[in-house]
Amino acid sequence: MADVSVVLPSVLQPLAGGQSVLTASADGALTVAGLLDTVTGDYPALSRRLRDETGAVRRFVNIYVNGNEIRRLQGLSTEVLPGQEVLIIQSVAGG
Amino acid sequence: MGGMSTAESFVLAIGTKKGLWLATSPDRKEWSLSGPHFLMSEVPSIGIDTRDGRTRILVGVRSEHWGPTVFHSDDLGVTWSEPEEGAIRFPEGTGAALERVWQIHPDADSRPGVVWAGCEPISVWKSTDGGEHFELNRGLWDHPHRTEWGAGYGGAAAHSIIVDPSGEKVHVAMSTGGVYRSLDGGTSWEPRNKGISAYFMPDPNPEFGQCVHKIAADAAVDGRLYAQNHHGVYRTDDDAENWESIAEGLPADFGFVMLTHPRRAGTAWVIPLKADGERIPPEGKLAVHRTDDAGRTWKRLDNGLPAVEFNAVLRDAACVDAAEPAGVYFGTRGGSVYASADEGEHFTEVASHLPDVLCVRASTVSAALVPGAVTSAALNA
Numbered sequence: 001m002a003d004v005s006v007v008l009p010s011v012l013q014p015l016a017g018g019q020s021v022l023t024a025s026a027d028g029a030l031t032v033a034g035l036l037d038t039v040t041g042d043y044p045a046l047s048r049r050l051r052d053e054t055g056a057v058r059r060f061v062n063i064y065v066n067g068n069e070i071r072r073l074q075g076l077s078t079e080v081l082p083g084q085e086v087l088i089i090q091s092v093a094g095g
Numbered sequence: 096m097g098g099m100s101t102a103e104s105f106v107l108a109i110g111t112k113k114g115l116w117l118a119t120s121p122d123r124k125e126w127s128l129s130g131p132h133f134l135m136s137e138v139p140s141i142g143i144d145t146r147d148g149r150t151r152i153l154v155g156v157r158s159e160h161w162g163p164t165v166f167h168s169d170d171l172g173v174t175w176s177e178p179e180e181g182a183i184r185f186p187e188g189t190g191a192a193l194e195r196v197w198q199i200h201p202d203a204d205s206r207p208g209v210v211w212a213g214c215e216p217i218s219v220w221k222s223t224d225g226g227e228h229f230e231l232n233r234g235l236w237d238h239p240h241r242t243e244w245g246a247g248y249g250g251a252a253a254h255s256i257i258v259d260p261s262g263e264k265v266h267v268a269m270s271t272g273g274v275y276r277s278l279d280g281g282t283s284w285e286p287r288n289k290g291i292s293a294y295f296m297p298d299p300n301p302e303f304g305q306c307v308h309k310i311a312a313d314a315a316v317d318g319r320l321y322a323q324n325h326h327g328v329y330r331t332d333d334d335a336e337n338w339e340s341i342a343e344g345l346p347a348d349f350g351f352v353m354l355t356h357p358r359r360a361g362t363a364w365v366i367p368l369k370a371d372g373e374r375i376p377p378e379g380k381l382a383v384h385r386t387d388d389a390g391r392t393w394k395r396l397d398n399g400l401p402a403v404e405f406n407a408v409l410r411d412a413a414c415v416d417a418a419e420p421a422g423v424y425f426g427t428r429g430g431s432v433y434a435s436a437d438e439g440e441h442f443t444e445v446a447s448h449l450p451d452v453l454c455v456r457a458s459t460v461s462a463a464l465v466p467g468a469v470t471s472a473a474l475n476a
């Protein structure tokens with residue numbers, strides 16, 4: 001089984017015990033939703049930063065799979081393959 | 096040791112668009128400022144809970160990126176905690192997500208542990224564990240009017256919560272929706288807006304839909320409340336059955352702030368703004384106005400305030416403390432914060448050039464809690 005990596009921005013790393021990368025083992029494709037459920041399962045405060053209580057990705061949180069933001073793919077249903085890396089990056093927002 | 100346990104200090108928590116600052120003072124005149132906490136997150140709500148032998152600061156924090164949450168500190172901001180799962184979460188099935196915590200209101204001394212919250216989307220919440228976990232008030236959430244409540248410019252929220260000593264009578268104000276009252280501790284709710292104008296609606300006197308900006312209860316007269324409306328300043332003497340205008344004598348009837356005295360009947364403060372379309376202090380001259388006769392007459396208070404100030408003061412960017420005489424505090428959208436130790440007769444500047452001030456709350460605290468503070472009691476200990 002290969003790992004899928006989720007790379008966190010530095011500002012969120014304290015909510016993941018200081019880790020910059022969270023990994024899930026996968027023997028097939030995962031959805032982004034399933035991947036986030038897995039890697040944030042032990043870090044509910046981190047989970048809340050990424051998705052609200054309806055499960056929706058927060059408006060100014062961008063999640064990239066293979067270089068593409070998931071809103072331009074299939075959203076949380078976007079598939080992630082073993083060995084791929086998922087990047088979480090805050091969007092340019094605020095004033 | 097006796098001196099240490101009784102020595103008191105004052106804390107003023109200042110929530111802004113880009114973080115929280117804490118000011119402390121031994122006398123409400125000289126202030127020391129620390130912060131920012133939660134830099135780059137807005138802090139639109141603060142509750143200082145001094146019941147149960149502790150001093151807990153609760154703050155509603157909202158990041159544009161990472162969403163809203165509630166933190167608390169029991170050591171005046173040295174450390175902060177948040178429940179892992181979040182203090183306020185809409186239950187499954189509501190289809191709603193918390194947008195912003197607009198109000199954190201510790202209940203009466205006789206009900207330690209009970210803390211209320213008012214939120215966006217329009218909702219009221221109650222905690223019985225000191226603000227660590229809140230439960231959605233279903234009576235208001237399931238109210239048939241809810242789909243008709245609207246959003247003001249700042250969002251749609253329940254922003255004022257008043258609970259009477261018995262705990263049975265609860266008044267809530269929302270923008271927009273108006274005042275709702277419960278006589279059964281929050282189980283059922285009815286609108287109570289008779290006399291409050293909603294000039295921006297086709298029927299200017301609807302049952303509900305008013306944009307009430309803030310309500311506050313008279314400390315000593317049961318059934319008496321005051322309201323600063325979206326144009327209009329009102330008083331009720333019968334638990335909101337009827338509202339009557341008390342705007343005469345004010346330079347403008349628009350504004351966001353309504354404060355009442357912690358003990359004395361008939362005393363309230365407002366901070367008028369010129370109009371809906373001109374949200375500035377009238378003529379750029381910022382002033383607080385106080386009534387001591389339940390709104391029959393108003394006294395202009397501007398001693399110590401700047402000669403020119405074009406920034407508005409938002410609904411929760413003003414508060415009173417419970418000391419004697421009562422302290423009055425407010426902050427502007429220009430990041431200036433002022434304090435009065437004498438009910439508004441004289442103001443001193445606590446801070447300036449902060450980000451937009453969204454919320455202030457003040458309380459008396461044990462001087463021993465103030466980080467780094469050197470007090471005469473501590474020196475003598």
